[in-house]
Amino acid sequence: MLRLTFHGAAETVTGSKYLLEAQGTSILVDCGLFQGLKELRLKNWAELPFGVGDISAIVLTHAHIDHIGFLPRLTKFGYDAPVYCTPATENLARVMLMDAAKLQESDAAYANRKKFSKHHPALPLFDADDAAQALKLLRPTPRGEWFAVAGPFRCRYHDAGHLLGSSMVEMEAAAGPDSKRPLRLLFSGDVGRYDAPIYHDPAPPPACDYLVCESTYGDRDHPTGDLQEELADSVRTAIRRGGVILVAAFAVGRAQQLIYLLQLLIQQGRIPELPIFLDSPMAVEATNIYCRYSAEHDLSEGKLAGSDCAFRGKNVHLARTVDESKRINNVSGPAVIIASSGMMTGGRILHHLEQRLPGARNTVLLGGFMAEGTRGRTLEDGAAKLRLYGRDVPVRAAIVKNSGLSCHADRGELERWLAPLPAPRRTFITHGEKASAMAFAERLRSGRGWDTWVPRLGQTVALEAPA
């Protein structure tokens, strides 16, 4: 018998943490941070629901913070066992975790300066030393090969097509005294889109006894349409307005997709040649990693002439330092400025918004999901002003939504991905808001007759091996 406990991403999209226990060995699949609403973020501070010393290994699906961001918190409490991931995930995790630690430290310092925290002094959830400690535990492991995890568990990675290095986890728990054959599980991780720029299609899911499947977009489909033409049209319209185009983008993933597509559109003559500024030290580092893994990319939209990497080129200007970032303020003609954070909750994008929003000739391109309560959502909802650095900034720039750049499969794509899979004994629907998870569970139940289940946070289920 095997016990599976959902310590995150249950009726919510963040905090992915699945605890597996069998034959006296405990391991975790993913170790993510809760993000978004305050009641969720507070869970990062709660007492750990398991003993750190009891966990023998951790297996990561990909480098997004809601899947790896809790690792430094575990090392802070003494976790020092292996953490398995693909080689590209290991590279990206170095950038992501150090950045997350810096953010934690600066948030705590800010709270102490402003004295708004209940705690004196306010402390970071973890610091750079904890993150560095977590990074020492990473064990890069290639896709496609079985590897021993701990005790009865072994694993194999398959491409999930969601982010560089992203993988689904096929897991086997060796037969115990009460079973004749190994128990097979599949963790979808985050499933990518079909025909997405840069990424390969998600690999077909291997057969399993139990499936843990994400449902971020389990209740809706992305708008159909030609992604490249939509982007080209937005850029051409913005150029006619005469100002700059400001894009808030996740530093890892979205920024690289945009740079690739914009350069391709220039090369094809579908948009005029214009400078593209990438203003984010983290995005610059991530771009270097993307270039290092050129062999892993699917560039079927087109190859770029005269560049060794799809994310570099004569029109692309990288801004690492604060001075380089400030110099972008002097740019007036047609230009694209890409900065993070993706939902405008912090980062250098805020400076650019402060400078560009009051200009009626400028355009702000919204390129992805904007969660409730973020500045990105406020702009999407058509606000006339935006709160930045304690003052209201008038919104005179054009706000344009370009929704095709999601890196998550929508409902139809999840169904397409699952189509070849024989019915698992039970499918657990996770990593979605409650309505989305419920809707997708119902769809698989009524459409395919599958036994589906939406677990609650902290719920444990016992999984039996087939006789």
Ligand SMILES: [Zn+2]
């Ligand atoms: Zn993800």
